[in-house]
Amino acid sequence: MIKNKFLGFAFFILTLFMAFNFQACKKKKEESELITTVIIHLYKSTVSTGNYSWKDPDGDGGDAPLLADTLKLDSGQVYTANLDFLDESSSTTKDLTSEIRQEAKNHLVCFASTPNNLTIKIKDSDGTFPIGLESEFTAVTKGHCKLRITLRHQPGVKNGTCDPGESDVDVEFPVIIK
Numbered sequence: 001m002i003k004n005k006f007l008g009f010a011f012f013i014l015t016l017f018m019a020f021n022f023q024a025c026k027k028k029k030e031e032s033e034l035i036t037t038v039i040i041h042l043y044k045s046t047v048s049t050g051n052y053s054w055k056d057p058d059g060d061g062g063d064a065p066l067l068a069d070t071l072k073l074d075s076g077q078v079y080t081a082n083l084d085f086l087d088e089s090s091s092t093t094k095d096l097t098s099e100i101r102q103e104a105k106n107h108l109v110c111f112a113s114t115p116n117n118l119t120i121k122i123k124d125s126d127g128t129f130p131i132g133l134e135s136e137f138t139a140v141t142k143g144h145c146k147l148r149i150t151l152r153h154q155p156g157v158k159n160g161t162c163d164p165g166e167s168d169v170d171v172e173f174p175v176i177i178k
Helices: 002-030 097-102
Strands: 037-044 047-055 071-073 078-087 107-114 118-122 134-139 143-153 166-177
Touching: 037 071, 037 166, 047 166, 078 097, 107 118
Parallel strands: 071 166
Antiparallel strands: 037 047, 037 078, 078 134, 107 143, 118 134, 143 166
């Protein structure tokens, strides 16, 4: 009788422990950083040509994002671009860029120009695959285009392409190449 009560109590404690751990894992897995601001810092040689931002102060859903700044580039020129990802949803700004860099094996910044009159070459890597926080933009032909920047979260599935994983943020910047 005592043995059965002890086994019952041990089973109860074990069940509680497993339920708690399951909830903790589930909660941790569902947590994601809120990215409300994307900033592109552009340089021609080592001279800054400007900072361009996209903002969605209340995050995904709710109010529409503010219009992104328009990048103005010179045709035939090469620019160094550095990206910052921020959470400005509260009174304290949280810079997520260093966290993305620390978790580089889980992140990839994807770029697309439509039409394709801007080429992008990623300059940084996690040791195996590109990251995309540092890149090189080449303004190929005059005209207007849209630059799409997508931060992909790819834990355990990163393969250097934009296909696997989920989007942490997906934004478009208008571009004028003169």
